[in-house]
Amino acid sequence: MSAHQTLTDTASGRQTEARAGGAETNRILSGLKPEIFFHYFEEISRIPRGSYNEKQVSDYIAQFARDRGLEYFQDDIHNILVKKPGTHGYESAAPVIFHGHTDIVCESDEGVHHDFEKEGIKLRIDGDFIHGTGTTLGADNTVGVALALSVLDSTDIPHPPLEVVLTVQEEVGKGGAQYFDASRLTGKRLIDFNWHDPKSLFAGCAGDISARFRIPAEWQKSPAGLTPLRAFVKGLSSGHSEFDIHLERANAIVLLARILGALLDELPIRLASVKGGVNRYVIPGDAEAILLVHQADLDRANEIVRSVSADLKKEFFVSDPKLEVGLERHTEAVERVLSDITANSVVQAITLTPNGVQSMSLTIANLVESSNTIALLSTSDEEVEILSTIPSAISSRRYAILKRIERLAALMGRGTKVTTFADCPEWPYNKDSKLLAVATRAYEETFKVKPHVEVSHSSLELGLFNQKIPGIDMISIGPEAFDVHTTRERLNHTTVEPIWRLLKEILRNLKD
Ligand SMILES: [Zn+2]
Structure with a gap:
């Protein structure tokens, strides 16, 4: 054993x-x-x-x-x-x-x-x-x-x-x-332990909601004699869609739509499928499309992709130096393709959906207030789905961004619809928080330095507690952990003892 x-x-x-x-x-x-x-x-x-x-x-x-x-x-x-x-x-x-x-x-x-x-x-x-x-x-x-x-x-x-x-x-x-x-x-009053930085006290977060943009798939039998190709975007820096969105990294699904749009604008290509992304909180680092191209158009298709690739490399040379875009032979048979209307709808929807930072906080320096990330793209028998996750520190702005996506679906018509899930409210930063004041004093007492007070563009469960218990006063603390949600996740065990001392000191001071 x-x-x-x-x-x-x-x-x-x-x-x-x-x-x-x-x-x-x-x-x-x-x-x-x-x-x-x-x-x-x-x-x-x-x-x-x-x-x-x-x-x-x-x-x-x-x-x-x-x-x-x-x-x-x-x-x-x-x-x-x-x-x-x-x-x-x-x-x-x-x-x-x-x-x-x-x-x-x-x-x-x-x-x-x-x-x-x-x-x-x-x-x-x-x-x-x-x-x-x-x-x-x-x-x-x-x-x-x-x-x-x-x-x-x-x-x-x-x-x-x-x-x-x-x-x-x-x-x-x-x-x-x-x-x-x-x-x-x-x-x-609530002390949360889902924070990963012992140098700061966490004191506010965004809310978020995810939206599925669903375009009904109209299928047709593949025309004979066309060449199957795979258009791909890979090697992007990717990252967490809420912690890293201010870094202006490229989004593989958005870039894929640029390539497909450039091809569709000029050539009678047929689109068979699209996919990209890994989960709703990750900026997609890879995306691909399978398409069919007339033999006579192959050279031009390659030229178009090379030209878009050169533009993208210039645009993203700082944020995504390993960006790679290309067109290659696809060896499997392609039995069916999307109608031209569906294919164009997919490109339009991705192109017109707001993506990246939408607004910055004017009360907290360098904090993103609202953003959207087109996080997942998939093709099924029934539909092509484009999934967005929208975090915002202000609920009405979260819903305003969602409304833009919904209005786009209404404009496209033909059964296109938007469904939402995981709607979570924000936890607004309260500079007058009594618990934060106690924790700040306890931190200074314990470590002889001032803590950073952190407010994040990510969304935590604390937004739900803030909604369910009106007037609740909250902070979050925790030892140092890196790369959570990945196999590189690690906990710095030497930072637990200081957090333990801090927690005890906070509790000792909550006598009223
Ligand atoms: Zn987690």
């Missing part, structure tokens, strides 16, 4: 009586400080828990609560709430909500066969960093769960009454926070 199997076999509530500091053998993280945090980090990492697969971790936490006589509540989709009374002298203080999410992003390297349904994460320490082994680490947001359990488990940390909410499905549209019944909470 491999060490890894041993780890996954023990992933259950039966293990919760093993406290940090006890005789724990075969622990990868033993010796790291704070011990209690890394005990729970490792416990939770053993439990498989991709989005929609959170029952086991929820049950583990329920067992944890029962073992300690703590009140808890699990809802139908396995969100869990655990309550703990305030410690001596803090019994009547206003409650504090802790928030984190139990699900993780499940990505593995090519050639790594990891069964995320059944296997926990194989932890690995390399210098200051903890990694997964060929997979995401899931520090996003195992960190939050482990911090919350560490405080719940403690007997020597002064704190107000606690209401710990650990949500599910955060990584797939914030379904857990959307569903959670916030009337079960009495607290009006």
Whole structure:
């Protein structure tokens, strides 16, 4: 039996009586400080828990609560709430909500066969960093769960009454926070642990919504005698569509539409399929189209693509130095093609959909206020779909951008429609936040330097809590993690102890 199997076999509530500091053998993280945090980090990492697969971790936490006589509540989709009374002298203080999410992003390297349904994460320490082994680490947001359990488990940390909410499905549209019944909470102040920078306190975020632009596909039999080609865009810098949008990086789907538009303007090419992008939060780095071209037009088609390619290389030489655009033979048979109307609609829709930064904040320097990213392009039997994700710090601007996309669909007609999902409100920055003031003082007290106060163009579940609990006061803190959502995800374990001290100092100061 491999060490890894041993780890996954023990992933259950039966293990919760093993406290940090006890005789724990075969622990990868033993010796790291704070011990209690890394005990729970490792416990939770053993439990498989991709989005929609959170029952086991929820049950583990329920067992944890029962073992300690703590009140808890699990809802139908396995969100869990655990309550703990305030410690001596803090019994009547206003409650504090802790928030984190139990699900993780499940990505593995090519050639790594990891069964995320059944296997926990194989932890690995390399210098200051903890990694997964060929997979995401899931520090996003195992960190939050482990911090919350560490405080719940403690007997020597002064704190107000606690209401710990650990949500599910955060990584797939914030379904857990959307569903959670916030009337079960009495607290009006919340500390979130889904932040990855120990040098800053996080104090506000955008909301976002995703929109599917759906063009009905009219199919025709491929005309005989045409040459199948593949037009491609690759090598772009890509990046996170909310954290990196200000970098003005090229969008592979938008560039593909430039190439197809240039070809369609001049030649009777036929389009068979288009695709691009990886998920709704990534600036697409690759896109491709399969098309049919008359033999006599091949040279001209190549010339057109070379000319567009030269333009694009000039336009994006700073942001996307490895940009590559080309046309090559496609070796598979192409049985059917889209009608000219469908093909032109696809190019028009991509070209006319707002993409990239739409507005900058005038109250916070260098902060993007609103943007859109055309993130995914796909072709099915029924339709060609262009998926956009629209973050904005102001809901009305988010909906105004969406409205432009909807009006474009209405203008195109012929059954074109827009459907939306994962609508999440913003959490506006509040410069008068009392909790932020307490946290800032605690930070200065603990580290003898001022923290940065960070407001982000990304969208977090905190927007939903802000909507559900009017007047709620929130901050987010966390240790340093890099490249979350990728197999390069890593947690700087040396930054956990400072965050732990900060958290304890904040709690000590929440006596009213
Ligand atoms: Zn995440």
